[in-house]
Amino acid sequence: MKTRLPVLIGTISGGIMVVAFFGRGAMVDAVADEALVWQTIVGGFALLLGVVSITRVHLGKIRTRHPDRFYSIVLLICLTIMSGAGVFFGTGGGGWFDWLFTNIQAPMMSTMFSMLAFFIASAAYRAFRARSLPSLILLLAAVLVMLGRIPYGQMIYDNLPTWANWIMMIPNVAVQRGILIGAALGAASMALRILLGIERTYLGG
Amino acid sequence: MSTTPTSFWQRLQAVDRRILYTIIFVSVIIPTLWPLHLPTRVTQETQAFYDAVENIPNGSRIMFAFDFWPSTLAETEPLAVAALRHCFEKDLRLVALSNVGMGGPSIADRLLRDIGAEYGKVYGEDYVNLGYKANYQAVLLGMATNIAEIFPTDHYGTRVGEIPVMQNVTGYDSLAFILLICDNAMMDYWVSLVNARYGVPMVAGVTAVMAPKALSFVQAGQLQGLLGGMKGGAEYEDLIGHPAKASRGMDSQSLIHLAIIGFIIMGNVGHFALRRQRQRRSGNLPAGGR
Numbered sequence: 001m002k003t004r005l006p007v008l009i010g011t012i013s014g015g016i017m018v019v020a021f022f023g024r025g026a027m028v029d030a031v032a033d034e035a036l037v038w039q040t041i042v043g044g045f046a047l048l049l050g051v052v053s054i055t056r057v058h059l060g061k062i063r064t065r066h067p068d069r070f071y072s073i074v075l076l077i078c079l080t081i082m083s084g085a086g087v088f089f090g091t092g093g094g095g096w097f098d099w100l101f102t103n104i105q106a107p108m109m110s111t112m113f114s115m116l117a118f119f120i121a122s123a124a125y126r127a128f129r130a131r132s133l134p135s136l137i138l139l140l141a142a143v144l145v146m147l148g149r150i151p152y153g154q155m156i157y158d159n160l161p162t163w164a165n166w167i168m169m170i171p172n173v174a175v176q177r178g179i180l181i182g183a184a185l186g187a188a189s190m191a192l193r194i195l196l197g198i199e200r201t202y203l204g205g
Numbered sequence: 206m207s208t209t210p211t212s213f214w215q216r217l218q219a220v221d222r223r224i225l226y227t228i229i230f231v232s233v234i235i236p237t238l239w240p241l242h243l244p245t246r247v248t249q250e251t252q253a254f255y256d257a258v259e260n261i262p263n264g265s266r267i268m269f270a271f272d273f274w275p276s277t278l279a280e281t282e283p284l285a286v287a288a289l290r291h292c293f294e295k296d297l298r299l300v301a302l303s304n305v306g307m308g309g310p311s312i313a314d315r316l317l318r319d320i321g322a323e324y325g326k327v328y329g330e331d332y333v334n335l336g337y338k339a340n341y342q343a344v345l346l347g348m349a350t351n352i353a354e355i356f357p358t359d360h361y362g363t364r365v366g367e368i369p370v371m372q373n374v375t376g377y378d379s380l381a382f383i384l385l386i387c388d389n390a391m392m393d394y395w396v397s398l399v400n401a402r403y404g405v406p407m408v409a410g411v412t413a414v415m416a417p418k419a420l421s422f423v424q425a426g427q428l429q430g431l432l433g434g435m436k437g438g439a440e441y442e443d444l445i446g447h448p449a450k451a452s453r454g455m456d457s458q459s460l461i462h463l464a465i466i467g468f469i470i471m472g473n474v475g476h477f478a479l480r481r482q483r484q485r486r487s488g489n490l491p492a493g494g495r
Contacts, residue, residue, distance in 0.1 A: 017346075021402070029350060032346075033347065033350055033351065033354065036343045036346050036347035036355070037343075037347060037354055037355065039340050039342075039343035039347075040338050040339060040340050040343050040344060040347065040355060042340070043338070043339030043340025043343065044338075044339045044340075046339065046340075047306070047339050090361075090362075091310065091311065091336075091360070092314065092360065092361050093311075093314045093315060093318055097311075098311055098314070098315075101275075101308055101311045102311065102315065105275060105307075105308065106275035106278060106308060106312075109274065109275040109276035109278075109308075110275060110276055110277075110278050110279055112276060113276035113277060113279075114279065117229055117233070117461060118225075118226045118229050118230075120465070121225055121226075121228075121229045121461070121464065121465050121468060122222045122225050122226070124465050124468055124469055125220070125225060125465075125468035125469065125471070125472050126472065128469045128472065128473070129472060129473060129476050130473055130476075130477075131476075139469065139473075142469075143466055143469065146462045146465065146466055147462070147466065149436055149462070150243075150436075150455075150458065150459035150462045150463070151243035151244055151245060151246075151455075151459055152243075152459055152462075152463060154244075154246060161246055161248075165248065165249075168416075168417060168420060169420060169424065172417050172420065173417075173420050173421045173424055176417055176418050176420070176421040177421050180418070180421060
């Protein structure tokens with residue numbers, strides 16, 4: 001029962017969406033709309049579950065005096081302050097939550113992401129070596145696109161942006177399509193496995 | 206085991222990362238303080254984005270999705286700001302939302318308020334921020350027939366039925382267009398769930414790393430136009446006649462690209478010189494000996 005009921009719910013919910021995707025009709029649409037509203041509600045509860053889970057994990061680390069417990073304390077304090085500000089003072093513009101987000105969280109996240117520029121530069125210098133023919137082709141394509149995407153490329157040679165655009169629109173798009181089609185086929189087969197109850201790892205085993 | 210580089214070619218391959226970081230830092234700072242005003246050539250996909258927005262009849266109602274995280278603000282905010290300016294100039298009425306729970310609605314709120322104020326737009330009459338709802342796939346599909354069922358209230362808790370811009374709105378058929386600013390896989394869901402199924406025309410502004418993938422949607426006609434990263438933003442700012450953050454950012458990005466190309470050339474020169482030295486040395490040895 002512990003696994004059968006969730007599998008049954010998954011099969012029925014997924015089945016409704018499949019029928020709604022391919023079929024049309026007032027009843028099909030009404031059932032699908034209702035299922036989608038339910039899904040957004042369940043999604044909200046999943047978020048709450050995430051908060052409970054992260055709190056439990058970090059409380060556990062503090063209780064067992066884990067070496068990284070100070071990071072857990074910082075995380076729990078931040079979690080309490082941000083959620084408290086949102087719940088008690090609202091998330092609208094000009095409020096506490098908005099102030100904390102704009103002045104602390106957003107700059108910190110942007111800073112972390114900006115570090116990538118430094119790491120990418122260093123990694124490109126150390127790893128981008130023309131050791132074989134494929135790596136030489138990759139290197140030339142990368143340099144052409146990097147130059148073609150900036151104004152200096154056009155200053156060096158007027159047709160460089162056209163070449164860069166050709167690389168982006170022809171070989172790149174062809175490869176991207178292959179990846180997209182492969183991923184879509186994989187997702188479709190996984191969805192089918194879940195619908196038929198073959199795939200049960202999402203139930204935790 | 207690491208060895209201390211001795212020859213010039215070895216040193217060329219083992220430049221201290223602090224020196225590289227300093228060069229990158231200077232490449233960012235110089236154009237920020239003293240803009241270079243480099244010219245930009247408008248690409249086909251940016252022109253298509255501009256034309257798609259330009260061709261919407263003035264006063265139409267469109268959906269504007271702020272699907273990006275605070276971490277990519279440096280790249281995505283200029284795209285969103287330029288798109289908002291273009292939309293407000295055309296008096297388009299915006300139904301905004303975000304599928305990024307952490308920060309998305311707050312970013313949307315700030316940008317709509319700031320840019321809306323520049324054009325004298327009023328919240329509720331000219332634009333609305335619906336905020337965020339969990340489970341994005343269900344949200345995108347659910348909005349097809351009834352947006353109010355998925356978003357019964359806006360970001361501030363006002364019932365959508367009481368908001369003038371939401372009057373007579375049912376689903377996607379009440380919208381002329383969808384404009385996405387994305388830094389994640391949400392673009393795939395908008396294309397595959399909303400465009401493919403309901404045929405709603407859409408354009409997207411994405412980060413530079415996402416542009417190669419997004420181009421396949423543009424080529425297939427699923428996206429009518431695309432702004433690819435800072436470059437796309439700079440081109441778009443040029444087209445709407447309002448150079449701003451993306452144009453300045455493009456100056457820094459240009460210098461960084463040059464610096465990285467320089468690093469790659471430097472590393473490869475050292476690599477090939479050393480390889481040649483090794484080949485020469487091994488050629489002098491007796492046959493079979495290395």
